[in-house]
Amino acid sequence: MPVNTNQYHSIISQLNPQKVQLIAVSKTKPNEDIIELYNLGQRAFGENYVQELVDKAASLPKDIQWHFIGHLQSNKVKYIAPFVHLIHGVDSEKLLQEINKQAIKQKRIIDCLLQVHIATEETKFGFDANSIDEFIQSGRLAQYPNIQIKGLMGMASFSEDTNLLTKEFTTLKQIFDQAAIQLGNQFTILSMGMSGDYTLAISLGSNMVRIGSLLFGARNYSK
Ligand SMILES: *Cc1c(COP(=O)(O)O)cnc(C)c1O
Numbered sequence: 254m255p256v257n258t259n260q261y262h263s264i265i266s267q268l269n270p271q272k273v274q275l276i277a278v279s280k281t282k283p284n285e286d287i288i289e290l291y292n293l294g295q296r297a298f299g300e301n302y303v304q305e306l307v308d309k310a311a312s313l314p315k316d317i318q319w320h321f322i323g324h325l326q327s328n329k330v331k332y333i334a335p336f337v338h339l340i341h342g343v344d345s346e347k348l349l350q351e352i353n354k355q356a357i358k359q360k361r362i363i364d365c366l367l368q369v370h371i372a373t374e375e376t377k378f379g380f381d382a383n384s385i386d387e388f389i390q391s392g393r394l395a396q397y398p399n400i401q402i403k404g405l406m407g408m409a410s411f412s413e414d415t416n417l418l419t420k421e422f423t424t425l426k427q428i429f430d431q432a433a434i435q436l437g438n439q440f441t442i443l444s445m446g447m448s449g450d451y452t453l454a455i456s457l458g459s460n461m462v463r464i465g466s467l468l469f470g471a472r473n474y475s476k
Pocket residue numbers: 278280301322323408447448449463464465466467
């Protein structure tokens with residue numbers, strides 16, 4: 254399936270006036286597809302699998318900003334620590350510890366988003382609303398000087414129920430606003446919204462959307 258460049262232009266013209274950043278989610282898609290959007294000016298790409306990201310980063314242009322948006326296992330942080338631009342799915346303190354450790358080794362500050370569990374489904378990762386509040390209030394983030402927490406990320410339920418999605422996105426925005434009081438100037442990114450729900454997410458306060466299938470077509474995991 255070819256890259257939908259018309260869709261790309263239309264999404265960009267929708268997002269730019271609202272100052273919302275597009276992360277083009279290229280997981281499972283070939284390098285040629287990424288280059289096609291790169292040639293149209295896209296620089297931020299999102300990937301879910303460490304090995305795939307490492308391989309793509311090695312062979313694609315160096316000015317691509319790679320966003321890791323999947324579930325990250327602690328033992329794999331070291332592979333992406335040298336180059337990753339933003340890690341969206343930070344969902345435990347154990348993972349923060351490991352990212353901090355690898356960031357020190359790389360002499361980098363690694364930007365991260367804390368993932369908040371907002372969906373009704375049990376399978377989605379993330380801090381719940383109470384634990385994230387407790388964690389931020391505790392001041393323990395100061396123990397990780399090589400991590401910059403830039404904001405929050407969340408995934409809504411896999412559902413077409415607009416009321417449910419509205420409720421979930423609104424909850425995340427409230428948690429974001431609350432945390433921003435504590436975390437200050439650097440805390441600016443609210444990553445919420447995907448192909449099916451990004452317009453709603455933006456209307457409820459998102460400023461970073463992660464869009465895959467609308468741009469690249471449906472994914473085929475069987476290959
Ligand atoms: C795959 C994925 C996306 C993109 O999903 P689409 O529905 O294809 O836009 C966004 N965010 C995360 C965390 C993902 O895993």
